[in-house]
Amino acid sequence: MGTARWPPGVVPGCQHGGVLLADVVAASAAVAATRARTAKAAAIAAALRGAGPGEVGPVAAWLAGELPQGRVGVGWRTLSRALPDPAPAPSLTVAAVDAALTALAATTGTGSTARREALLAEVLAAATAEEQRFLVRLLGGELRQGALEGVLLDAVAAAAQVPPAAVRRAAMLTGRLDETAATALTGGERALAAVGLRVGRPVRPMLASPGSSLEAALDDLGGEVTVEHKLDGARVQVHRDGDVVRVWTRTLREVTDGVPELVERVRALPCRTAVLDGETLALDDDGRPRAFQDTMSRFGSDEADAGVLLSPFFFDVLHLDGRDLLDEPLATRLDVLDRLLAAEEAAPLRMPGVRRPGPGQAAAVLDAALAAGHEGVVVKALDAPYAAGRRGRAWQKVKPVHTLDLVVLGVEWGYGRRSGKLSNIHLGARDPDGGAPLMVGKTFKGMTDELLDWQTRTFPGHARAEHPWGLELRPEVVVEVALDGAQRSTRYPGGVALRFARVLRYRPDRSPADADSVDAVRALLAGG
Ligand SMILES: Nc1ncnc2c1ncn2[C@@H]1O[C@H](COP(=O)(O)OP(=O)(O)OP(=O)(O)O)[C@@H](O)[C@H]1O
Numbered sequence: 001m002g003t004a005r006w007p008p009g010v011v012p013g014c015q016h017g018g019v020l021l022a023d024v025v026a027a028s029a030a031v032a033a034t035r036a037r038t039a040k041a042a043a044i045a046a047a048l049r050g051a052g053p054g055e056v057g058p059v060a061a062w063l064a065g066e067l068p069q070g071r072v073g074v075g076w077r078t079l080s081r082a083l084p085d086p087a088p089a090p091s092l093t094v095a096a097v098d099a100a101l102t103a104l105a106a107t108t109g110t111g112s113t114a115r116r117e118a119l120l121a122e123v124l125a126a127a128t129a130e131e132q133r134f135l136v137r138l139l140g141g142e143l144r145q146g147a148l149e150g151v152l153l154d155a156v157a158a159a160a161q162v163p164p165a166a167v168r169r170a171a172m173l174t175g176r177l178d179e180t181a182a183t184a185l186t187g188g189e190r191a192l193a194a195v196g197l198r199v200g201r202p203v204r205p206m207l208a209s210p211g212s213s214l215e216a217a218l219d220d221l222g223g224e225v226t227v228e229h230k231l232d233g234a235r236v237q238v239h240r241d242g243d244v245v246r247v248w249t250r251t252l253r254e255v256t257d258g259v260p261e262l263v264e265r266v267r268a269l270p271c272r273t274a275v276l277d278g279e280t281l282a283l284d285d286d287g288r289p290r291a292f293q294d295t296m297s298r299f300g301s302d303e304a305d306a307g308v309l310l311s312p313f314f315f316d317v318l319h320l321d322g323r324d325l326l327d328e329p330l331a332t333r334l335d336v337l338d339r340l341l342a343a344e345e346a347a348p349l350r351m352p353g354v355r356r357p358g359p360g361q362a363a364a365v366l367d368a369a370l371a372a373g374h375e376g377v378v379v380k381a382l383d384a385p386y387a388a389g390r391r392g393r394a395w396q397k398v399k400p401v402h403t404l405d406l407v408v409l410g411v412e413w414g415y416g417r418r419s420g421k422l423s424n425i426h427l428g429a430r431d432p433d434g435g436a437p438l439m440v441g442k443t444f445k446g447m448t449d450e451l452l453d454w455q456t457r458t459f460p461g462h463a464r465a466e467h468p469w470g471l472e473l474r475p476e477v478v479v480e481v482a483l484d485g486a487q488r489s490t491r492y493p494g495g496v497a498l499r500f501a502r503v504l505r506y507r508p509d510r511s512p513a514d515a516d517s518v519d520a521v522r523a524l525l526a527g528g
Pocket residue numbers: 205206207208209210228229230231232233234235250279315351378397403405
């Protein structure tokens with residue numbers, strides 16, 4: 001079993017021992033300087049090997065562009081106001097910066113703005129110019145890049161000399177990179193294998209890959225499938241432990257307090273402990289889905305609209321009354337789920353679907369889903385375990401139109417009727433090798449006046465630079481576009497451009513880490 005050697009080497013020149021922030025900044029620069037995934041992973045692994053037990057977590061998180069504290073609530077403006085003269089030489093330790101960020105996250109309530117600025121200014125004053133730049137980008141979320149997560153997990157495996165699959169499994173089950181890195185480096189493979197599902201700690205949800213058609217999905221998976229409606233709402237993972245019910249979104253953000261009706265429904269079920277996976281959305285009086293914005297209004301931070309009620313539809317169960325079900329085949333999990341939800345006849349909690357449909361039946365399920373106003377269906381292999389965090393072929397979504405979730409990289413001022421409004425958006429696809437998102441097109445189509453106003457209000461808050469043409473944005477906002485396909489391009493860096501992209505809606509429930517990759521865009525080349 002490979003583990004790091006403790007105690008860590010004391011970095012020369014550092015008064016308190018421990019790894020210096022400067023070492024992490026250097027590793028981050030090395031990661032950014034290469035496009036090769038293995039070289040990125042090697043740079044990260046070297047930094048992790050040098051970190052002590054209490055430092056591995058923050059070092060891993062920072063190199064993936066994340067903060068172990070989650071959001072610390074420091075905006076761009078606060079940051080720029082708090083920027084003092086840089087220190088001449090590096091002295092900040094990782095431990096000191098991590099402690100300051102924890103203090104920052106804990107400073108809330110009245111008068112907290114000034115206290116937070118003071119705390120931040122103190123840290124930044126001790127940082128060199130290069131360290132300041134790193135901290136500003138880290139706090140501003142600019143270093144957050146979905147693809148880096150995969151590179152980081154490889155690096156953790158290399159540094160701890162354990163199989164990458166073991167690291168990945170623990171990361172998906174804990175939903176946390178920092179904890180996983182620390183477990184791998186301090187306890188090795190055995191500690192990673194001991195990580196299991198814990199009621200109260202959300203796991204990364206299993207995802208679906210696009211199926212090109214219902215027939216193709218059925219052919220691919222054989223007869224042992226379930227075909228379920230694909231409802232267009234928000235993914236929810238609900239954990240119950242006795243009377244305590246907690247709810248997380250797909251990105252593992254806790255939303256328990258905002259969704260009391262979901263909490264109530266799950267608290268009323270005949271069980272003690274449970275982990276349920278499902279989709280929730282707002283329905284109108286006829287049971288048809290309301291506008292997607294209505295559902296999302298319940299998940300936004302400021303404009304929660306309590307007038308809109310959410311209905312949950314569960315399609316999986318990962319744990320029930322002391323029994324972990326992750327590794328059981330879907331057929332078993334669905335039996336357990338059906339028994340649990342059987343009593344809920346008046347307002348069904350079960351995602352509609354048909355198990356082992358006959359030839360015409362699967363098509364009828366798709367027709368019924370579309371007729372009811374839903375997006376399509378998900379075809380699932382009944383023999384597959386729950387693969388947390390994976391987008392595999394065991395779940396295939398079938399929808400009539402191509403859609404992609406992309407990252408907004410810039411926005412141009414409109415002209416004519418749209419002058420004064422931020423209009424044409426630059427669209428980026430995730431780089432699967434961990435680099436910055438790659439631009440694949442622009443669009444100003446599909447935008448209502450309301451949406452243009454929203455863009456004009458919102459995007460300045462995400463700006464990283466201003467130009468006469470518009471704003472360059474930090475990669476933070478995810479937009480869903482519909483498109484006819486893709487074409488080869490010599491103009492764009494990924495060699496591919498969208499055809500006839502139009503905006504469907506913004507996705508506040510998605511992070512850039514969940515955006516579609518440039519490979520997903522390339523996959524549309526043939527079928528476009
Ligand atoms: N019956 C269902 N089974 C699984 N997921 C479902 C189902 N109905 C709706 N969904 C939703 O569809 C998503 C699965 O598609 P995918 O994992 O590709 O996410 P996505 O890229 O956001 O898909 P899309 O953009 O089409 O909503 C799930 O995350 C879940 O939120």
